[in-house]
Amino acid sequence: MHPTQQTTIERIERAAEDVVALTLRGAAGPLAPWEPGAHIDLNLPNWLIRQYSLCGDPADRDAYRVAVRLDPLSRGGSEYIHRFLRQGRTLTVSQPRNNFPLAPAPEYLFLAGGIGITPLLPMLRAATAAGRPASLVYAGATAETMPFADELRSEYGDRVRIVATKQQGRPDLAALAAALGPDALVYCCGPASMLAEAEATFPADRLHAERFQPVAKEYGPATPFEAVCARSGRTVPVPADETLLDALNHAGYPVPSGCREGVCGSCELTVLDGDPDHRDDIGAPTDRIFPCVSRSHSDRLTLNL
Known part of the structure; x- marks a missing residue:
């Protein structure tokens, strides 16, 4: 597919x-x-x-x-x-998918926690290549647990601050926020505790975050609906106790999937008609749905399948 x-x-x-x-x-x-x-x-x-x-x-x-x-x-x-x-x-x-794109800005602060450094590495490279003021604060339990720390020090020098939290404690995000210019963007990837602190510290319109796990949310009870597969002409019932993804797979539609938590985007489908009940952490537009977690407000949901 x-x-x-x-x-x-x-x-x-x-x-x-x-x-x-x-x-x-x-x-x-x-x-x-x-x-x-x-x-x-x-x-x-x-x-x-x-x-x-x-x-x-x-x-x-x-x-x-x-x-x-x-x-x-x-x-x-x-x-x-x-x-x-x-x-x-x-x-x-x-093929590469991007749910965490780097937006244009006059200044950047990148905050990484542990393996959360991975999407921020090419962002820092792109920002510095474009001549934008950019800094990285990279936290991990110890220096030994932090991938690419030596590479970052060598390439970016004092643009990068490495924080081994067992010895130094957590970075002071409030101090970092106070030092930022008014139009700077902040990109954060790391454990839930770091993301929660970042969300409490930086304005929502300036903070971009990527999560390893979905945020816990509460929804109304799941109700049954029908998935109409427009290209094949089939209708697949989706019971209240089954995900749309599983219902489609069981009906012979091999929709690829990865996280099954509404975070990665690998199961994305196009919605042609109906009212999707979006339950993902990506922010699907109205004409897309991630069937691993999302359902339908309407009795029927027509998909490009």
């Missing part, structure tokens, strides 16, 4: 404690272009699909770079990558 690309794992290297960086070279020539903030799906050989931010150079069309932290509560994705993937293996990856 969504275009894919074939890559070969050119290199796997240790980027920090429990973090590996993968360089994926296009197996059939140049890879699809991307912009800072984009991510790709990795279709792993154990049948899982996982999303990782692109953290290399967008100007390099020959290879992608991603970094993967070993999650102690891994559902099989990061554990497989760390234990079983090897150099030379072929991997199918998606």
Whole structure:
């Protein structure tokens, strides 16, 4: 349904404690272009699909770079990558998608927590290349757990502040906010505690955040509805106790999916008619839906399937 690309794992290297960086070279020539903030799906050989931010150079069309932290509560994705993937293996990856684009601004502050550095690396590169004042505050438990810290120090010098929180405590976001110009934009990616503090500190119209996990929300009770598949002419019932994604898959529509939490965007579908009940964390427009979490306010929802 969504275009894919074939890559070969050119290199796997240790980027920090429990973090590996993968360089994926296009197996059939140049890879699809991307912009800072984009991510790709990795279709792993154990049948899982996982999303990782692109953290290399967008100007390099020959290879992608991603970094993967070993999650102690891994559902099989990061554990497989760390234990079983090897150099030379072929991997199918998606076209890049960008739910976290870098908007034009006269000044930038980037806030990273741990593996949240990955989407911010190319943003910092783009901002400095454009001649914009830009700084990065990068926090992690210890220096050993922070991927690309040496690379950042070497390339950007005092534009980058590395904060090992076990020794130095958390960065003072209020002080950072006070030092910013009135039109500066703030980009933040990291654990929920960092995002919550950033949201409490910076004006909402100047803060852009990307989450690892969805924000807990409450919705009304799920009700059944029908998904009308316009191109095939079929109607798929969606019971109250089943997601739209699962109903479509069970009916023979292999909609790709990754996070199943309304965060990654890999299951995006086009809505032709009806009133979607958006429950994602991406901010789907009215003519799109992420069926892993979203439902329908109307009795029927017509999809471009």
